[in-house]
Structure formats: structure tokens, C-alpha cells
Amino acid sequence: MSMFCFQCQETAKGKGCAVRGVCGKTDEVANLQDLLIYILKGISVYAGEAKEFGIQNERIGSFITKSLFSTITNVSFVPEDFEARIREAFEVREDIKKQLFEAYKAEKGRDYNKELPDECTWYSDDTSDFRVKGASTGILSIEDEDIRSLKELLTYGLKGIAAYVEHVYVLGEKNDEIFAFLTEALAATVDPDKTVDELIALVMRCGEVAVQAMALLDKANTGHYGHPEITEVNIGVRKNPGILISGHDLRDLEELLEQTRGTGIDVYTHGEMLPANSYPFFKKYDHFVGNYGNAWWQQKEEFEKFNGPILMTTNCLVPPEESYKARVYTTGLVAFPGCIHIEDRKPGEQKDFSVIIEHARRCKAPEELENGTISGGFAHEAVMGVADKIVEAVKKGKISRFVVMAGCDGRHKEREYYTKLARELPEDAVILTAGCAKYRYNKLDLGDIDGIPRVLDAGQCNDSYSLVVIARKLAEVFGADDINELPISYDIAWYEQKAVAVLLALLYLGAKGIRLGPTLPAFISPNVLKVLVEKFDIKPIGTVEEDLKAIMAGE
Numbered sequence: 363m364s365m366f367c368f369q370c371q372e373t374a375k376g377k378g379c380a381v382r383g384v385c386g387k388t389d390e391v392a393n394l395q396d397l398l399i400y401i402l403k404g405i406s407v408y409a410g411e412a413k414e415f416g417i418q419n420e421r422i423g424s425f426i427t428k429s430l431f432s433t434i435t436n437v438s439f440v441p442e443d444f445e446a447r448i449r450e451a452f453e454v455r456e457d458i459k460k461q462l463f464e465a466y467k468a469e470k471g472r473d474y475n476k477e478l479p480d481e482c483t484w485y486s487d488d489t490s491d492f493r494v495k496g497a498s499t500g501i502l503s504i505e506d507e508d509i510r511s512l513k514e515l516l517t518y519g520l521k522g523i524a525a526y527v528e529h530v531y532v533l534g535e536k537n538d539e540i541f542a543f544l545t546e547a548l549a550a551t552v553d554p555d556k557t558v559d560e561l562i563a564l565v566m567r568c569g570e571v572a573v574q575a576m577a578l579l580d581k582a583n584t585g586h587y588g589h590p591e592i593t594e595v596n597i598g599v600r601k602n603p604g605i606l607i608s609g610h611d612l613r614d615l616e617e618l619l620e621q622t623r624g625t626g627i628d629v630y631t632h633g634e635m636l637p638a639n640s641y642p643f644f645k646k647y648d649h650f651v652g653n654y655g656n657a658w659w660q661q662k663e664e665f666e667k668f669n670g671p672i673l674m675t676t677n678c679l680v681p682p683e684e685s686y687k688a689r690v691y692t693t694g695l696v697a698f699p700g701c702i703h704i705e706d707r708k709p710g711e712q713k714d715f716s717v718i719i720e721h722a723r724r725c726k727a728p729e730e731l732e733n734g735t736i737s738g739g740f741a742h743e744a745v746m747g748v749a750d751k752i753v754e755a756v757k758k759g760k761i762s763r764f765v766v767m768a769g770c771d772g773r774h775k776e777r778e779y780y781t782k783l784a785r786e787l788p789e790d791a792v793i794l795t796a797g798c799a800k801y802r803y804n805k806l807d808l809g810d811i812d813g814i815p816r817v818l819d820a821g822q823c824n825d826s827y828s829l830v831v832i833a834r835k836l837a838e839v840f841g842a843d844d845i846n847e848l849p850i851s852y853d854i855a856w857y858e859q860k861a862v863a864v865l866l867a868l869l870y871l872g873a874k875g876i877r878l879g880p881t882l883p884a885f886i887s888p889n890v891l892k893v894l895v896e897k898f899d900i901k902p903i904g905t906v907e908e909d910l911k912a913i914m915a916g917e
């Protein structure tokens with residue numbers, strides 16, 4: 363069997379994974395994911411037509427959201443999960459088809475007889491057919507390189523939006539407009555008549571909807587857990603056994619903290635869960651100790667040393683080593699063959715983490731990796747709380763530039779660029795960050811400017827929204843017409859599809875001159891790149907020396 367996937371920054375040779383994913387995804391899973399997306403497109407075609415008859419199918423939004431999220435890099439590695447999801451996709455498709463056909467007949471007085479694409483009709487109840495079909499429906503089935511590039515850019519943006527919307531959904535909120543956009547955009551990728559210009563317009567709308575999704579998630583998170591506060595987060599360990607929680611799902615963290623209260627077991631965050639330490643709600647738990655380790659890609663070494671069980675709530679899961687695999691638990695959409703999966707919560711109940719808690723009781727305390735603290739909690743409310751200080755520092759020339767270094771971390775050696783750049787920025791430059799890119803420099807001693815730390819960490823990758831709120835507020839304060847008039851530069855690192863959504867959001871908000879690294883996406887064709895350069899002045903990163911000079915000169 364063969365596969366093709368180029369959706370993340372670490373794709374093989376910077377071109378595409380064709381035998382097995384660098385991330386550990388097998389060809390089997392890759393092909394099943396391709397088929398799942400194919401059927402989602404068929405569902406979306408029906409949903410688009412059904413909308414014209416006033417039909418709203420409640421099940422579709424949530425199903426498409428979860429399905430898209432499940433195909434993001436480092437989420438699920440289990441073929442059986444995708445088989446089950448494809449079978450469910452057939453049911454969902456049948457359901458909306460039936461509703462559409464009935465409504466059509468009732469209104470037109472005749473049977474529905476329009477020609478439908480294969481995405482709407484292909485079916486098999488034999489799972490071995492799924493793999494074969496998946497292999498022929500993937501990315502390379504689109505021949506035109508620019509159309510393929512735009513459709514994939516759009517699809518990856520949708521995956522990112524789906525991830526953020528799923529977190530909102532978990533907190534009991536939703537937005538039908540966003541669901542509607544997911545189906546509209548997926549259906550558009552099936553339409554053979556869509557022109558390059560129409561697809562570019564859809565990509566831009568994807569950025570707009572990504573902003574909506576991040577704003578909604580910001581509202582849901584802060585509504586439930588309060589506004590992040592400026593916090594010194596402990597990075598050392600205590601002597602109790604611990605549970606390590608990673609990913610982005612704050613509700614899982616809440617329930618884990620509740621269930622471990624009074625058990626003598628400590629809870630630590632890893633990777634993208636670090637910002638949870640800054641939410642006031644979680645500070646009431648004495649056994650919530652701090653953050654352990656670094657970004658996702660260092661988990662092999664760090665999970666080994668943690669000694670206790672690890673709960674992965676969302677991506678990014680790296681295929682675990684046998685030596686600690688029995689300590690890795692997954693939940694939500696994350697799954698890995700052989701790891702115990704914690705089932706979803708039943709209505710009105712919490713997830714049951716008792717098996718992890720029992721496991722922790724048998725474990726040694728974590729081995730210390732480092733000690734001390736790192737600063738966090740510089741989301742929009744907290745930054746606005748010190749806005750006067752910031753404005754004064756800018757006016758007095760003590761802050762000459764803000765450099766947005768948000769995004770992702772990853773394995774590639776080229777990412778040392780970000781550590782070097784952070785270290786070598788002049789002392790009057792302030793870094794605004796969000797996402798796991800921060801681990802490249804958040805433990806450097808970069809000092810502060812009149813009490814304002816030189817690295818302001820807004821939180822998870824979805825909290826990049828906070829950076830935009832901050833930029834807009836600064837523009838208001840300084841009377842600038844748009845954020846590009848401010849002394850702000852963007853040097854963004856990407857890895858997976860949530861970062862694609864964040865990038866499109868920044869473009870929609872008018873950020874110009876973004877440097878993107880460590881390499882440009884393999885799925886961007888030369889012509890699409892030309893458009894991005896012409897419209898937004900996007901550029902690849904260069905050497906640290908060149909970029910440093912250009913950034914400080916406002917280029």
C-alpha cells in the first residue's frame with residue numbers, strides 16, 4: 363500500500379510522506395483518513411443543498427468537526443477508529459440525503475435526479491475496500507497543482523478550526539455559523555468549476571472563521587476558568603507520584619484535578635497544557651504543581667523520566683516507546699494502538715480517570731528535569747492590565763519593537779533559529795508568543811523592560827487570538843489606522859494544521875510581512891506562494907543575522 367501526506371512541516375524530505383509518516387502514521391491510517399475526508403465532502407455537498415430547503419441536520423456539524431480534528435497530525439493512529447468513523451460517515455450521509463430527497467420531492471413534485479459526485483455515492487460495507495478506495499482519493503487525485511494547493515490549504519485551515527471548535531463544544535458551547543462554513547468549504551473542494559480566485563476567496567474566509575473560532579474559544583475558556591493572570595509557573599518537581607497531562611483540553615484537566623484532590627497524587631502539565639497554570643480557576647488546587655518538560659517533540663525523553671502516567675487530551679502524541687507506553691493514556695479524539703483510552707463523559711457526568719489515578723499510586727515521583735519558574739499568563743486581559751506601562755515604555759523609546767514569535771515547535775534542527783533570534787534581539791525588543799514555539803526561548807534569561815518581561819506568553823496556539831487583541835488595542839492607543847503601522851514584526855513557526863488556521867487568521871486580520879518557518883509548507887505551490895507574497899508579503903525565514911537586521915528595521 364502507498365500513501366501521500368504533506369500536511370505538516372515535518373513531511374518527508376520537505377515534499378511528502380509516501381511510505382509511512384515521519385510522525386508515525388501508517389499508510390493504512392493515511393488512506394483511511396483520506397477516505398474519511400472524501401465522505402465528509404459528500405456529506406457537505408448534501409448539506410449545502412439541503413440548506414436551500416431549510417433543512418438543518420444537528421448531527422452533521424459535530425460529526426464533521428470531530429472527524430476533521432481526528433485527522434490532524436499526531437491525534438489518532440488507530441485504523442479501527444477511522445473504520446468506525448467512516449461507517450458512521452455513511453450513516454450521516456444517508457441521513458442528510460434522505461432528508462434532502464424527501465424535501466426535494468415535496469417541493470418539486472418529482473424525484474431528485476441531479477448528477478452527484480462520487481463523494482456522495484461511493485459506499486462499501488467491506489473495510490478492506492476502504493483502504494483501496496482511500497489510496498485513490500487522496501491529495502494527488504487532484505491534477506492541477508494550484509487548485510490542489512488551494513484546496514489543501516483550505517482543508518488544513520478547516521482542520522485547525524475544527525480543533526478549536528471542538529474545544530468550545532466540550533465546554534458546552536457551539537456556533538452554527540462555523541459549522542455551516544465547514545460544510546460550505548468542504549463542498550467547494552468537490553466543485554470542479556471552482557476557479558483559483560474563488561478558492562483564494564474561500565481561503566481568506568477560512569481565516570475570518572478561524573478568528574471567530576478562536577474568539578469563541580477564548581470566551582469559553584475565560585468564561586469557565588477566568589482570565590489568565592500573570593503567573594510564575596513552577597518547572598520543578600515534588601516528591602509525590604504524579605500524573606502528567608498534555609494537550610489543550612481544559613475540561614479534562616478540571617476533571618482530573620477534581621478526581622485527584624486529596625489522593626496525594628500531584629498533577630503536572632506538559633507541552634501545550636502549560637498555559638493552564640495561569641488560569642485562576644486551577645490555582646485553587648494545591649496538588650496542581652506546575653509544568654514538566656518542554657514541547658511535544660521532546661516527550662520520548664521526558665515521559666520516560668516522568669515515571670508516572672501521562673494523559674494525552676489532544677495532539678501532539680508521538681508514538682510511545684515500549685518502555686513507557688503502558689503509562690500513556692489517551693482520551694477524546696487521541697488514540698494509539700495498545701494505549702488505554704479513557705472513554706468520553708456521559709451526559710451530566712465527568713470522565714472517569716480512576717484507572718490513571720490507581721496507576722499513579724504505584725509509580726515513583728517524577729525525576730527532576732530542571733527547577734525554578736517561567737512566566738506565563740500574558741493573555742489580552744493581563745497585558746491590557748499593564749498597557750499603561752507598555753505604552754510609556756514605547757513612548758520613552760525603551761521598547762522599540764514587538765516581535766510576534768507565535769506558533770509551533772518541532773524536531774528539526776533549523777528551529778534553533780528561533781532560540782538564536784530570541785537571544786540576539788536587542789534588549790529593547792519584546793517577544794509576543796503563543797503556542798509551543800515558546801519552548802525555544804522561554805527559559806532563556808532575557809530580562810525585562812521596566813518590569814515588563816521580554817517574553818510575553820499569551821498561552822496555547824489558539825491564544826494567538828490574544829496577540830491580535832493586544833495588537834489592535836495598541837493600534838487604538840497609538841492612534842494607528844491598522845496594526846501594520848505599529849512597531850510589530852511577525853516571525854511565525856508552524857508545524858501542523860492548527861497553525862495553518864492561525865496563519866490564515868493573521869492574514870485575514872491584515873498582518874503583513876510575516877516570516878514563516880522553519881520551512882514553507884510543501885502544499886503551497888509556486889503560484890499560490892506568489893499570490894501570498896504579492897498580497898501579504900509573506901516570506902521564508904533567512905539567517906538569524908539577516909532577519910534580525912530586517913526585523914529591527916521594520917522590514
Ligand code: SF4
Pocket residue numbers: 367368369370371372373374378379382383384385386387435436
Ligand atoms: S502528518 Fe506530517 S509527518 Fe505525518 S504523514 Fe502527514 S506529512 Fe508526514
Ligand code: SF4
Pocket residue numbers: 634677678769770771796797798799822823824856857858859860861
Ligand atoms: S502550537 Fe503548533 S504544534 Fe503546538 S499544539 Fe499548537 S498547532 Fe500543534
